Amino acid sequence: MSQLKVTGITRRFGGLVAVDALDLTVEKGAIHGIIGPNGAGKTTLFSMISGTLAVSGGRIEFEGRDVTGLPPHRTVSLGMVRTFQRSAVFHHFTVVENLLLGTHLLARPTVLGSLFGSHRRFTSADLEAAEEILCFIGLADYRDAAAETLPLGHQRSLGIGIALAAKPKLLMLDEPAAGMNRTESEALMQLIRDVRDRMGATVLLVEHDMQTVMGLCERITVLNFGRKLAEGRPAEIAADSAVIEAYLGLDEDAQAVAAHA
Numbered sequence: 001m002s003q004l005k006v007t008g009i010t011r012r013f014g015g016l017v018a019v020d021a022l023d024l025t026v027e028k029g030a031i032h033g034i035i036g037p038n039g040a041g042k043t044t045l046f047s048m049i050s051g052t053l054a055v056s057g058g059r060i061e062f063e064g065r066d067v068t069g070l071p072p073h074r075t076v077s078l079g080m081v082r083t084f085q086r087s088a089v090f091h092h093f094t095v096v097e098n099l100l101l102g103t104h105l106l107a108r109p110t111v112l113g114s115l116f117g118s119h120r121r122f123t124s125a126d127l128e129a130a131e132e133i134l135c136f137i138g139l140a141d142y143r144d145a146a147a148e149t150l151p152l153g154h155q156r157s158l159g160i161g162i163a164l165a166a167k168p169k170l171l172m173l174d175e176p177a178a179g180m181n182r183t184e185s186e187a188l189m190q191l192i193r194d195v196r197d198r199m200g201a202t203v204l205l206v207e208h209d210m211q212t213v214m215g216l217c218e219r220i221t222v223l224n225f226g227r228k229l230a231e232g233r234p235a236e237i238a239a240d241s242a243v244i245e246a247y248l249g250l251d252e253d254a255q256a257v258a259a260h261a
């Protein structure tokens, strides 16, 4: 059953068509990857789906409902939760405070509204939810450490934890493995699998790291110049001559991975 259905979605920046009449279907419970060369339109696509960027045309349906043009706090409240390329943690807050903020923040229009707004205080249920996620993401030992003191891999896990605090049905991750070493990216892959298997969330990710994409995703969509170049299982993508020419062929690591997919 499809959870997210994007039809003919387009985004123009002046004369540039960053995403061009793209169709994309993401199945409920899938781990689905979006890959493509720099400038292919991946982040623009993510931004339109999550409501941070207006579409120039097309339609986005989530669980059968038209969500095109809804602002981010509305898409989040429906269960569409996104992380950003740079790890989006609150550096001066502790790990558990970050997670507590996550229980409010992603469903609020502004950060300040969450931090200082009078409309809602943290409840014991929020704290319980934050503690549960703390264990889930494997950071219980760092509960009271300032987020800025964590190594990169743990900061990324925390970023995912903040997103989890908003109870995603669809978790959208923008380059979660960027800058990670292999040990960190292996741990990240396991966390993402756990998010799907134990929390039941669908995962849609944009990622350049081919080992992560090929090892994690069941389905991959390849973008090039804002259009869909190919779509299929990792082994199909790795063997697709158009994909190799446009993308994988540029990357020696990717070629090595493709050879083993």
Ligand SMILES: Nc1ncnc2c1ncn2[C@@H]1O[C@H](COP(=O)(O)OP(=O)(O)OP(=O)(O)O)[C@@H](O)[C@H]1O
Residues within 6 Å of the ligand: 013, 016, 018, 036, 037, 038, 039, 040, 041, 042, 043, 044, 045
């Ligand atoms: N706000 C903007 N204004 C003008 N052009 C933009 C804007 N955002 C993106 N673009 C252009 O749209 C195209 C797609 O960019 P996008 O960031 O979506 O690509 P990407 O596939 O995510 O690339 P990368 O892998 O480098 O992150 C690029 O040509 C980019 O320069």
